[in-house]
Amino acid sequence: MKSFRLLLALASLATGFVRPARATVETYTIDPVHSSVGFSIKRFVSKVPGSFTKFSGTISLDSDHPEKNSVEATIEVASVNTADSGRDDHLKTPDFFDAAKFPAITFKSKTWKATGKDAFDVSGDLMIHGVTKPVVLKVNFLGIVPASQGSAKISGWDAATTLNKADFGVNGPAILGAMLGDEVAVTINISAEQKK
Numbered sequence: 001m002k003s004f005r006l007l008l009a010l011a012s013l014a015t016g017f018v019r020p021a022r023a024t025v026e027t028y029t030i031d032p033v034h035s036s037v038g039f040s041i042k043r044f045v046s047k048v049p050g051s052f053t054k055f056s057g058t059i060s061l062d063s064d065h066p067e068k069n070s071v072e073a074t075i076e077v078a079s080v081n082t083a084d085s086g087r088d089d090h091l092k093t094p095d096f097f098d099a100a101k102f103p104a105i106t107f108k109s110k111t112w113k114a115t116g117k118d119a120f121d122v123s124g125d126l127m128i129h130g131v132t133k134p135v136v137l138k139v140n141f142l143g144i145v146p147a148s149q150g151s152a153k154i155s156g157w158d159a160a161t162t163l164n165k166a167d168f169g170v171n172g173p174a175i176l177g178a179m180l181g182d183e184v185a186v187t188i189n190i191s192a193e194q195k196k
Contacts, residue, residue, distance in 0.1 A: 024064065028155050028192035030057040030073065035190045037075060041165070042181030052105075054079035059155065059192050069112045071122065075105040096170050102130045110134075118142075122159070128168040137161050137188070152194040159188040 038051045057073030077099040080091050092099040109124035118141040126135045142156035163184045165171060172180060 025060055025062050026153070027195045028059045028061065028153075029195055030055065030059070031154075031191045031193050032056065035192075036188070038187045040185045040187075042183070043179055047185075048082060050080060050082035052076065052079045053081050057107075058195075059157070059190075061155065066114065066120070067112050069109070069120075069122075071107070071109045071124075073107045077103055077105060095173050097129060102128075107135075112139075126163075128163075129170050131168045133167055135161055135163065147193055154194070155192050157188075157190040157192070159190070161186050 032053075032055055035055075036051060037055055038049065040047045040049045042048075052075045054076040055073060057071060060070045062068040077097045078092060080088055080097070080099075082088055082091070091097055094101070104127075106127045107124055109122050111123045113121045113123070115121050115138075120139045120141070122137040122139045123134060124137070125132050127133075137159040138161065139157060139159040142158065144153050144155045146152075147154050163186060164182050165180075165184050166182055
């Protein structure tokens with residue numbers, strides 16, 4: 001009987017050694033102080049830059065299966081900033097974003113496809129002006145470093161995409177049609193701190 005119990009104990013121990021390790025999933029919170037969400041649009045023969053200064057979001061990283069990574073983000077439309085207060089106020093009106101009715105821009109990823117070393121095509125649903133469309137972000141992973149507290153970590157990312165403003169109904173009044181291009185270049189730089 002003792003020999004049988006010993007065999008059971010050894011078998012149980014051996015099973016524990018060969019049991020696959022759990023995948024490590026870490027969640028990071030976007031730090032808006034060290035991040036940016038920018039855009040530019042053609043106006044006549046030049047490009048006008050702008051940004052949103054208030055945004056938030058989380059990134060979940062699966063170190064064993066990066067294709068299972070996920071990201072969700074929200075941008076406050078009223079935080080639009082083009083360095084011209086009059087233009088910013090106009091962008092918030094129903095002529096463009098209609099910030100009072102549609103106060104947030106949201107993005108939620110659906111798939112992460114590796115395209116190279118630390119590079120991904122991140123597909124997801126983008127909602128602007130109450131309209132949801134699929135988009136693909138060209139994302140680069142910039143690395144992970146320890147946070148100043150020591151135990152937490154900080155991850156860095158950049159991303160880019162090009163949107164057509166007409167797809168989201170943000171056309172502006174007809175009088176501006178000849179001035180503004182349809183394509184909006186979006187550039188994103190993200191620093192995100194690990195949730196404890």
